[in-house]
Amino acid sequence: MIEIKQLRIDKIILFLMADNWQDNIKNAPRAPGVYLMRNADGKVIYAGKAKDLGSRTRAYVNRTDKRCMAPFLTSRIGAVEFIVTKTEKEALILENNLIKEHRPKYNVNLRDDKTYFSIRIDLKQAFPRFQLVRQVKKDGARYFGPYTSSSAAKETLHFIQPIFPLRTCGDGELKNRSRRPCLEYQLRRCMAPCASKVDKYVYNAMVQDAISFLEGKEKGLLADLYSRMKTAAERLCFEEAAILRDRISAIEKTLEKQQIVSTTFKDQDVFGLYREDNQTQICLLNVVKGKLLGKKSFPLIALPNASEEILSSLIVQYYDGNVFIPGGIILPCPLKDKAVIVEWLTEKRGKSVALHVPQKGRLMDLLMMANRNAENAFVAERQDGGNIGKAIALLAEKLQLKNVPQRMECFDISNVSGKYAVGSLVAFADGRPVKEGYRRFRIKTIPDMDDYGMMREVLRRRYEKKENLPDLVVVDGGKGQIGVAVALLKDLEITGVDVIGLAKEDRTSPPAFLNRKEDRVYLYGRKEPVYLSRWPQSLFLLQRLRDEAHRFALSYHHKLKEKQDFHSLLDEITGIGIARKKDLLAHFGDIKKITSASIEDLQKVKGIGKELGALIITSLNKSNIGA
Secondary structure, eight states: OOOOOSSSSSEEEHHHHHHHHHHHHOOSSSSSSEEEEOOOTEEEEEEEEESSHHHHHHHHHHHHHTTTTTTHHHOOOOOOEEEEESSHHHHHHHHHHHHHHOTTTOOOOOOOOOOOOOEEEEETSOOOOOOEEEEOSSSSEEEEEEESSSSHHHHHHHHHHHSSSOOOOOOHHHHHHSSSSSSHHHHHSSOOOOGGGHHHHHHHHHHHHHHHHHTTOOOHHHHHHHHHHHHHTTTOHHHHHHHHHHOOOOHHHHHHHOBBBTTTOEEEEEEEEEEEETEEEEEEHHHHHHHEEEEEEEEEOOSSOOOHHHHHHHHHHHHHHSSSSSEEEOOOOOOOHHHHHHHHHHHHHSSEEEEEESSHHHHHHHHHHHHHHHHHHIIIIITTOOOHHHHHOOOOHHHHHHHSSSSEEEEEEEEEETTEEEEEEEEEEEEEEGGGGGGEEEOOOSSSSSHHHHHHHHHHHHHHOSOOOEEOOOOOOOHHHHHHHHHHHHEEEEESOEEEEEEEEEEESOOOOOOTTTTTETTTTTTTOOOTTTTTHHHHHHHHHHHHHHOOOOOOOOHHHHHHOOGGGGGTTTTTTTTHHHHHHHHHSSSSHHOOOHHHHHHHSSSHHHHHHHHHHHHHHHHTTTT
């Protein structure tokens, strides 16, 4: 991975929000680079790249960014940082590095930092053997892979071992065993070089055959084996010929199991995508020399970002790791930054790389196969693998709840410095959303930035009638929010309802075995949170509930803010709709000029007659706009 310090960064510009962060963004540099959005606490919540930082970030201010994630960002920005680079490619690399460094909440984060398995063989040894390794070293050995999953690498060795019975023991065992071979020899899975059952020439010929097989040279290998079998038979070495015959048969049977999916016999990666609402599942199929040899399902991505943005970020993070880059990559949708990604992949691979979005033919068949695998993975993750009934039962057990939480209600608060404050309630029954139980609350009694007070108001308005009470109340937050909820229910004399909080770890030094950003469950009266990472189905259910409450609150908050931002006194005049308001403002420029205009001037605007013109003047003068 290219380190940040190796990039040619021109300069770093930091703009703090002060009273109006929009004005600061208007001064963004007109150059390629990366922008970092931070919240009020200085934490990076989003990292993005752009060919023109000024144009890209002004879309947030001008509301021309139509992505559904834009409201998430604009309501949470506390500071904006720009890092200018020389080229778009350097911006792409820098963005990837910064995402890995800061793990922003609203970026796709692959969280797949492990290295992948490769198959290693050291030809300098007297009797080489295959090994599974995670780290590729410059030690003169041959490496095959890396494989996208450990199962794919182990399956490859599983195929090879019976066909090419090379030793599997370590170097120490090879040296210390001198007389009796091990059980592998009896099973015909090893030629027992440790007991001198095979000479170096025959063993090394076997090694070369195995390497040819891994390199995909099956046709040449089979032709060579047929020739050697015929020669052995002509020399009356029937035992040797029989061994070669069995090896040929085993290779042919193995090849039959490998489905030919491409007649081009090229190496290709095929990305399939399946999406429901803000949940995106991506699956990768590895096609090697026309054969489908592996599949990898990425973790479920829960973000409102556009599919092409999710795919673009995932591709960069995936290929930045220790993985093989093929000459062809098949995608389910076009990427806006295709050119710069192709340039970067080509540089990493050392050969040209092409990105395809097929519309028909064999490549389209491959893409549809990948999409079906993505859908199957999604279903397995969310339904079969989730096993909602088991997840609910585990919640009751692991959190020691009084009730099995068949009905759960979750609350969230959304505001910007106390303005446009709203609350949301979402309800789940048997692990599934109950839309008729959803409610939105506009905060009425809390004028200042008081999250606890806002939470108390929302809870009171929901439960004061004591109707259709849930088994479990979930609040987005920690001990403070739980205390508010428990106290409110006690004041209302409501009993038998469990209360928990779901929040990120707030300690600076959590235990070493925990992810610092992992969701924790907080219980009333318990000092330490409960960690549900060992029961992912239960944790996922709570996260889904919390995320839905957050989405519901934020959408209402954005709607109120947008309505207020575009509100004017013209909206209060009967007969003035959106179209006529736009025409009036376009003609006169602002409200003051409309107020000072005569009826004749107003009639010059399309749709404004004498009576409506008089009503406009009367209504605006009553408001003393011109004063």
